[in-house]
Amino acid sequence: MYWNRKIECMPREELKELQFTRLKTLVDNLYSNNRFYHDKMKAAGVLPGDLTRMEDISKLPFMHKQDLRDNYPAGMFTVPATDMVRYHVSSGTTGKPTLVGYTKNDLDYWTEALARSLTSIGITADDTMQVSYGYGLFTGGLGLHYGAERVGATVLPSGTGSTERQLELMIDLGVTAIACTPSYMIHMIDVADRIGVDFRRDTKLRRAVLGAEPWTEGMRQRIESRAGIQAYDIYGTSEMAGPMFTECEERKGIHVSGDLAYVEIIDPETGESLGPGQKGEMVVTMLTKEAMPLIRYRIRDLTTLMDEECECGRTSPRIERISGRSDDMLIIRGINVFPSQIEYTLMRIPEVGDQYMILVDREGALDTLTIQVEIRNEAFSDRVEDMISLKRRIESEIKKYLNIGANVELKDQGSLPRFEGKAKRVVDRRIMT
Amino acid sequence: MSEIITQLSIFVNNEPGRLAAIASTLRECDVSMKAFSLAESVEFGILRAIVQNPEQAYEKLRSKGIVMKKTEVIGIRLPDRPGAIFETANVLGGAGINIEYGYAYTGDNGPMMFLRVDDPRAAVEALGASGVKTLKESEI
Numbered sequence: 001m002y003w004n005r006k007i008e009c010m011p012r013e014e015l016k017e018l019q020f021t022r023l024k025t026l027v028d029n030l031y032s033n034n035r036f037y038h039d040k041m042k043a044a045g046v047l048p049g050d051l052t053r054m055e056d057i058s059k060l061p062f063m064h065k066q067d068l069r070d071n072y073p074a075g076m077f078t079v080p081a082t083d084m085v086r087y088h089v090s091s092g093t094t095g096k097p098t099l100v101g102y103t104k105n106d107l108d109y110w111t112e113a114l115a116r117s118l119t120s121i122g123i124t125a126d127d128t129m130q131v132s133y134g135y136g137l138f139t140g141g142l143g144l145h146y147g148a149e150r151v152g153a154t155v156l157p158s159g160t161g162s163t164e165r166q167l168e169l170m171i172d173l174g175v176t177a178i179a180c181t182p183s184y185m186i187h188m189i190d191v192a193d194r195i196g197v198d199f200r201r202d203t204k205l206r207r208a209v210l211g212a213e214p215w216t217e218g219m220r221q222r223i224e225s226r227a228g229i230q231a232y233d234i235y236g237t238s239e240m241a242g243p244m245f246t247e248c249e250e251r252k253g254i255h256v257s258g259d260l261a262y263v264e265i266i267d268p269e270t271g272e273s274l275g276p277g278q279k280g281e282m283v284v285t286m287l288t289k290e291a292m293p294l295i296r297y298r299i300r301d302l303t304t305l306m307d308e309e310c311e312c313g314r315t316s317p318r319i320e321r322i323s324g325r326s327d328d329m330l331i332i333r334g335i336n337v338f339p340s341q342i343e344y345t346l347m348r349i350p351e352v353g354d355q356y357m358i359l360v361d362r363e364g365a366l367d368t369l370t371i372q373v374e375i376r377n378e379a380f381s382d383r384v385e386d387m388i389s390l391k392r393r394i395e396s397e398i399k400k401y402l403n404i405g406a407n408v409e410l411k412d413q414g415s416l417p418r419f420e421g422k423a424k425r426v427v428d429r430r431i432m433t
Numbered sequence: 434m435s436e437i438i439t440q441l442s443i444f445v446n447n448e449p450g451r452l453a454a455i456a457s458t459l460r461e462c463d464v465s466m467k468a469f470s471l472a473e474s475v476e477f478g479i480l481r482a483i484v485q486n487p488e489q490a491y492e493k494l495r496s497k498g499i500v501m502k503k504t505e506v507i508g509i510r511l512p513d514r515p516g517a518i519f520e521t522a523n524v525l526g527g528a529g530i531n532i533e534y535g536y537a538y539t540g541d542n543g544p545m546m547f548l549r550v551d552d553p554r555a556a557v558e559a560l561g562a563s564g565v566k567t568l569k570e571s572e573i
Contacts, residue, residue, distance in 0.1 A: 196496070380501065383533065384474050388474060412445065412499070
């Protein structure tokens with residue numbers, strides 16, 4: 001099922017033409033009418049006329065998050081406030097919050113992207129979707145809300161929090177799909193367990209659209225087997241508009257609609273373009289944005305571009321599950337560690353529960369890594385030595401996969417923090433000088 | 434076999450307030466502890482408790498998310514005289530039964546000892562054959 005078959009299945013050559021036409025129009029316009037982009041292009045020694053084919057995009061300079069911050073609040077906007085219909089403010093995963101403005105068309109394209117995505121995972125007018133992302137300044141709630149409404153689904157705008165009440169509504173209203181962060185999904189499943197709600201028996205939930213934080217395949221398997229649902233990965237950042245793109249039912253990468261966004265992968269160190277299949281930092285150009293264009297924006301998320309066409313029939317390029325944000329990388333005793341690698345390792349150990357925390361400290365000159373995990377009841381043994389050997393086994397798995405020594409602390413259920421919005425599982429207590 | 438006693442073994446994080454939190458859940462669930470011991474390592478402890486109505490207490494506490502399991506132990510009344518523990522241990526040793534841990538308690542009916550052994554049924558039999566009486570849950 002397609003929402004917009006013509007665009008979604010457009011032959012690659014035609015798509016490329018459309019992309020180039022849109023890029024050219026955008027760059028011409030910005031060079032003539034916007035101080036920031038004009039100066040930036042001049043400084044890089046590139047003129048609109050230097051763009052003769054899509055590949056020439058690599059001549060354009062990169063944009064950075066710092067550009068958005070330096071020009072806060074309105075310096076990056078290319079339309080007057082009167083043309084703006086909404087603002088969102090990013091959660092500031094790293095550093096200061098970022099302001100994003102939207103014109104009517106911007107909202108329309110964002111919603112269109114979500115309508116395509118939701119349709120691609122089988123969500124239709126017959127569905128009732130609970131939107132358990134935060135509503136408000138965060139893009140997740142309102143974004144999914146309008147996307148689900150556009151496909152004709154019935155929306156339950158429950159936002160975050162009051163989890164028991166959310167479960168009650170899910171049952172009473174026969175909710176079939178949910179959108180939230182993966183960590184909130186886990187939290188909901190935990191709460192359901194505690195109050196005796198069985199997702200399979202008591203709810204009609206079939207699909208979950210999960211994102212806004214990096215998560216792993218192991219976490220997906222746990223969510224699916226515990227709740228008896230299909231979980232799909234959704235991607236997007238506030239700078240792009242918000243959550244926009246999902247996997248299709250094939251679940252082999254996230255489809256990035258080519259008429260709306262152009263994705264490049266670069267080596268984060270050198271800025272050189274990397275080919276399909278090579279992992280690097282994602283650079284995004286938004287081809288239709290009006291209020292706050294993005295041209296070669298370094299989004300800092302790490303992924304791989306999959307260029308071959310998907311079996312679902314959509315021709316759009318796909319990106320692999322985001323493996324982390326380059327800003328999230330921890331350097332511990334000189335070793336690069338991504339929190340997602342730790343999650344990957346933990347989720348493969350059946351005795352480990354679904355909640356964990358990563359604590360980084362410095363003792364003297366030495367960094368220390370502590371990983372706290374909740375243990376599953378089935379893994380508990382009455383014998384102290386069994387528990388110590390479980391702890392050692394987790395430590396040795398971490399050592400094996402990440403090549404770093406960690407101290408693993410076993411915790412009982414409910415003793416680690418739960419997250420309703422974006423999870424904050426890493427606590428870095430080192431004082432950087 | 435009615436002379437096997439169900440002990441609740443509860444995982445406790447070794448951090449301030451955690452035992453209090455679990456004790457508070459026990460109170461909430463109306464679980465009364467008759468005897469207990471706390472085994473500890475650097476980072477966590479295992480609370481082993483003999484309670485009234487262990488099956489019911491287990492269900493209630495599990496529904497609160499407490500990490501726990503039921504463990505079979507045996508109970509022995511200890512005569513208040515030298516050599517009492519020796520006799521029991523000697524019988525078990527002679528029968529090739531290994532004692533993993535044990536703890537004592539003095540209740541209304543005098544001193545008792547609870548033992549976790551690798552084969553509780555064989556232990557009850559061996560002790561019975563040498564005249565050492567093991568306790569039923571109702572006798573604690």
